[in-house]
Amino acid sequence: MNKNEKFVITINRELGSGGRTVGEKLAEKLGVSFYDKALIKALEEKYHLTVEEIERLKGQKNNWWSDFKRIVAIGSGLTKAPYYQTTMGEEPELLTTEEMYKAEKEIVKAIAEEESCVVAGRTAFHILKDQPNRLSILIQAPMENRIQRVMTKQGLSREEAEKAIKKVDKMRENYVNKYTGTSRYDTRNYDLVITMDGKTEDEVADLIVKYIG
Numbered sequence: 001m002n003k004n005e006k007f008v009i010t011i012n013r014e015l016g017s018g019g020r021t022v023g024e025k026l027a028e029k030l031g032v033s034f035y036d037k038a039l040i041k042a043l044e045e046k047y048h049l050t051v052e053e054i055e056r057l058k059g060q061k062n063n064w065w066s067d068f069k070r071i072v073a074i075g076s077g078l079t080k081a082p083y084y085q086t087t088m089g090e091e092p093e094l095l096t097t098e099e100m101y102k103a104e105k106e107i108v109k110a111i112a113e114e115e116s117c118v119v120a121g122r123t124a125f126h127i128l129k130d131q132p133n134r135l136s137i138l139i140q141a142p143m144e145n146r147i148q149r150v151m152t153k154q155g156l157s158r159e160e161a162e163k164a165i166k167k168v169d170k171m172r173e174n175y176v177n178k179y180t181g182t183s184r185y186d187t188r189n190y191d192l193v194i195t196m197d198g199k200t201e202d203e204v205a206d207l208i209v210k211y212i213g
Contacts, residue, residue, distance in 0.1 A: 010124040016146030019139035025205040027118040036120040126180040141196040
């Protein structure tokens, strides 16, 4: 990947691995925008970005995404989506319809076409697999590390944290399999697979920057 040309970095990560924070720090170090599923879904819902509406906007202007981004005030350092928390009994990924997925897919593609960026989640590793100048990363962590992080971040007991992690792992795997026909754990989908064991988010972000060169 050449960071001196327009690029996209996709990050898939396990809940509690710290991968989302790595993505934010990486985007900051590279001076580009960071997008994750919460922000993409909020854009889709708030501005009714259906596939048809996205195509209409594309047809109006070549720089439609830049104009749209300016209007809604999103971009590097301007917007941070909330930390994702799973509530017992909540299955937001499974509530995604085919039409919603198609719209989110078009948003992810539009972002990558218009600017250099870091995109976390939303099956971006699959959606953008043919995007030129792309780097795809999977970030994992040992279960004990994940449990401790979720306990701290969400104020859960050990039992609740472990239950939440197992639930989200299954939910995300089902989601990826449904919409991509592959597994999020298949390392052939990624250029880099990184474990957070013994590393801080800053160290991993720096490692990725060094890898890019």
